[in-house]
Amino acid sequence: MSTVRVERLTKTFPGGKRALKDVSVDIERGEMVALIGASGSGKSTLIRHIAGLVQADRDAPCKVTVDDRPVQAGGRLSGEARDIRRDIGVIFQQFNLVGRLSVITNVLIGVLGRISVMRGTFGRFRPDEKRAAMQALARVGIAETAAQRASTLSGGQQQRAAIARAMVQGARVVLADEPIASLDPASAKRVMQALSELNEQDRVTVIVSLHQVEYARRYCPRTIALRDGEIAYDGPSTALSHDFLRELYGDASEELVLPDVPARSDAPEPAVAAAVALAGT
Amino acid sequence: MTTPTLTPPHLVSTSETTVAVPEPPRPSTSDHLYRLVVWGGLLLVFVWSFGPAEINRFVYLFTDASNMAEYAKGFLTPNFRDWEYYVEEMILTVQIALWGTVLSVIFGIPFALLSSNNLAPVWIVQPVRRLMDACRAINELVFAVLFVVAVGLGPFAGVMALFIHNLGIISKLFSEAVEAVDPRPVEGIRATGASRLQEIIYGVVPQVMPLWISFSLYRFETNVRSATVLGIVGAGGIGQILFESIRGFLYAETAAILIIVVVTVSLIDILSQQLRKLAI
Structure with a gap:
């Protein structure tokens, strides 16, 4: 049974740029799918359409459904969009936490869609909801930061707080839009692990857009590759060899593949490099 | 103002390949015109309101300063009785x-x-x-x-x-x-x-x-x-x-x-x- 279904999605931005051209995607429950592509290939735009944060072109026959409920059709948000958003957790590249609120309040925002409007509006969270928020924070390993303002956390910690918010939300689909693009490698790995745990233990469907194919290969069984707003590849991540990517993206493939790059001739001596690496940690 | 002589040679040519360095951006004619209109317009507004606001009477501030001093003297001994x-x-x-x-x-x-x-x-x-x-x-x-x-x-x-x-x-x-x-x-x-x-x-x-x-x-x-x-x-x-x-x-x-x-x-x-x- 498909959880996320995108049919013939076309999006033209006000400037006239075609961001997505007739894109159709079908994702099964419990899948962990990577969306790869160079900058501007339409990854974020696709994710934002699924979450109902942007509308597709008005006169196109496009349709987005999540759990067989329509998010948008024909360029109009459905009346259920707000309801469906409760079941979709979105994780953004820039974390999108409210910096001046405490970490736990940011996580508790995840329950707003499920509790009564009055209680949510006045911030009367119940003890069990607060415990659930602490549990989510503990799962992503930042429970000790609960009382701090979100703006005081590092990028990796903020991203994990955002994942905790999606956990508390009880989301059945998590859309992660370049969640590790602005993180250092160690934080990136932690964030990807948290997402894959969410997928394996809670059977949450995860769609994650990525810049580096390495992470797609390591964490996601299936990869959808976008090029200039069209689907260039949809299949097992193991098939994404470097040669294949070069064929797919040409020079732009360098943006997607990090290792295997020949070392620079003026690179520091190994001993120096180790010292630099140590100083960096 | 000529810039070419100021450009350090090492920025222009790296090893064997010569990179063309574009000229720094200059304000265009329309930018100059815009500035002229804004400042000229402001000046006109001040000239226009000079007479109606009686700014020409500022000389009285000096010629009649003794009147002001007389008036101000009354304030020098504040009365805090109430x-x-x-x-x-x-x-x-x-x-x-x-x-x-x-x-x-x-x-x-x-x-x-x-x-x-x-x-x-x-x-x-x-x-x-x-x-x-x-x-x-x-x-x-x-x-x-x-x-x-x-x-x-x-x-x-x-x-x-x-x-x-x-x-x-x-x-x-x-x-x-x-x-x-x-x-x-x-x-x-x-x-x-x-x-x-x-x-x-x-x-x-x-x-x-x-x-x-x-x-x-x-x-x-x-x-x-x-x-x-x-x-x-x-x-x-x-x-x-x-x-x-x-x-x-x-x-x-x-x-x-x-x-x-x-x-x-x-x-x-x-x-x-x-x-x-x-x-x-």
Whole structure:
């Protein structure tokens, strides 16, 4: 049974740029799918359409459904969009936490869609909801930061707080839009692990857009590759060899593949490099 | 001004390949024209208003300085005999300003949200903004005269005058802060399925709070100053006795009242500065 279904999605931005051209995607429950592509290939735009944060072109026959409920059709948000958003957790590249609120309040925002409007509006969270928020924070390993303002956390910690918010939300689909693009490698790995745990233990469907194919290969069984707003590849991540990517993206493939790059001739001596690496940690 | 001789040669050619360095951007002819129109226009406006504003009479400031000195002498010996009465009226003035400010902040918040382009549709924003313009355009003294007629002489007319005038100012200042918020946290909250009001409470308000507090304290300071004149039209406070003593040529008493006003305004300025530091 498909959880996320995108049919013939076309999006033209006000400037006239075609961001997505007739894109159709079908994702099964419990899948962990990577969306790869160079900058501007339409990854974020696709994710934002699924979450109902942007509308597709008005006169196109496009349709987005999540759990067989329509998010948008024909360029109009459905009346259920707000309801469906409760079941979709979105994780953004820039974390999108409210910096001046405490970490736990940011996580508790995840329950707003499920509790009564009055209680949510006045911030009367119940003890069990607060415990659930602490549990989510503990799962992503930042429970000790609960009382701090979100703006005081590092990028990796903020991203994990955002994942905790999606956990508390009880989301059945998590859309992660370049969640590790602005993180250092160690934080990136932690964030990807948290997402894959969410997928394996809670059977949450995860769609994650990525810049580096390495992470797609390591964490996601299936990869959808976008090029200039069209689907260039949809299949097992193991098939994404470097040669294949070069064929797919040409020079732009360098943006997607990090290792295997020949070392620079003026690179520091190994001993120096180790010292630099140590100083960096 | 010739730039080529200033360009360091190592920036132009790297090892064997020569990289063409583009010229630094220069203001275009239309930029120059634009500047000429703006500055020329400003100059014209000042020349045009020179005569009507009687700026040519500034020489009297020097030729008739002795008159001024005579007048000022009366202020040199302030008479504090009735200081308890003055202080009482000054406190009343602060109380009027306090309520005027609080009411305008409470009612200003919804109007500010409704006149923010990033929160409300344009067909709500425009009428609300025009209404707020009207509140702002009319001076608090004019409102005070109107409210004296409506609710009678006394402090309440002053409170209402400050309230209505500041409603326009607060909603403009607050909505400008709202329009400058970072949209990303708000989108993050929208993505959880929260309601529109909850998006504002959790996403917008925390971001604008420090600015709102700062603006409110600033308006309170300003309102204390404004409230000292409201008494002139019978809307309560120290303005009433100030005006009476000026009209009665009681310069010594006037000086005492003015000193009390200055000290109070300074105290409130110091206090609100401390409060603002706590808020941010």
